[in-house]
Amino acid sequence: MSARGPGTTADELAAALPQSAAGWLAQAQAAVRADPGAVDALFAVAARRCGRAVLRVGPAAGPAWSADDAVRALLLVALPPRGADPAVVAERLYRTGDTAERRAVLRSLPLLDAAGDLGDRGLALVEDAVRSNDPRLIAAALGPYGGRRLAAPAFRQAVLKCVFVGIPLAAVAGLDERADAELGRMMADFADERRAAGRQVPPDVLHHLHTHPAPTEATA
Structure with missing residues (x-):
């Protein structure tokens, strides 16, 4: 599995929108720039x-962008540098939103990080999503922002969570770069448990163990 790159840019998303959506977005972005408080109602509709x-x-690996995902992410990017803290707004919209709105917030994090200094302030949302059992949220959380910024133990557990809920490992940004000996051991243990139970080992796990072999006692 090859790692995903830095992710889709705001300009690429805007260019990919249907004309009707792009027209509405332009008006909505102007409204957000004039009044950051307008973002809540616009985000919802x-x-x-x-x-x-x-x-x-965007890349073939990982979840596809939908028009509503893109528009919502671009509304957050449009927040003016003065008058609104994107991290605070993103958290509010995530905590009060439905699943689609939460997914869009998660997908906006690398765009917000690229546009300014989001730092680690979006990690709480990534961690919340990974704790869920919703594949849509988990996959969105493990895009370029979460894949890069999650601490190593949390990243390993998130990768195993993907295996358990059936998310292709190609959706995990930075997996090849961050795969380490401990993740290899965890994958090997999982594979051994599946075999012992007479169950099939997922192809993603076999591929990972082939490209990132677990250390043996001699090499550990």
């Missing part, structure tokens, strides 16, 4: 106004 069409943008 984005899917109804722009649809959920799958966009032809």
Whole structure:
């Protein structure tokens, strides 16, 4: 599994939107720049106004961008540097939103990080999503932001969570770069437990163990 790159940019998302969605977004962004408080209502109606069409943008691996995901992420990017703290707004929208809105917030994190100094302030949302059992949220959380910033123990557990809930490991940003001996041991232990129970080892796990072999006692 190859690692995903730094992620899709805001300009790429905007260019991929259908014309009708792009027109609505331009007006909504202008409203947010004039009044950051307008973002809450606009965020909530984005899917109804722009649809959920799958966009032809970004890497093949990982979850596809939908129009509502992209519009919501671009609304957050449009927040003015003065008058609104993107990290605070993102957390509020995540905590009060439905699953689609939470997913969009998670997908916006690398864009917000690229636009300013988000730092680690989005990690609490990533960690909350990984604790869920919703594959949509977990996959979104392990994009370029979460894949890069999660601490090593949390990253390893998140990778195993993907295996348990059936998320392709190709969706985990930075997996090849961050795979270490401990993750290899965890994967090998999981594979051994599956075999002992007479169950099939997921192909993703076998591929990971082939490309990142678990250390033996002689090499540990």
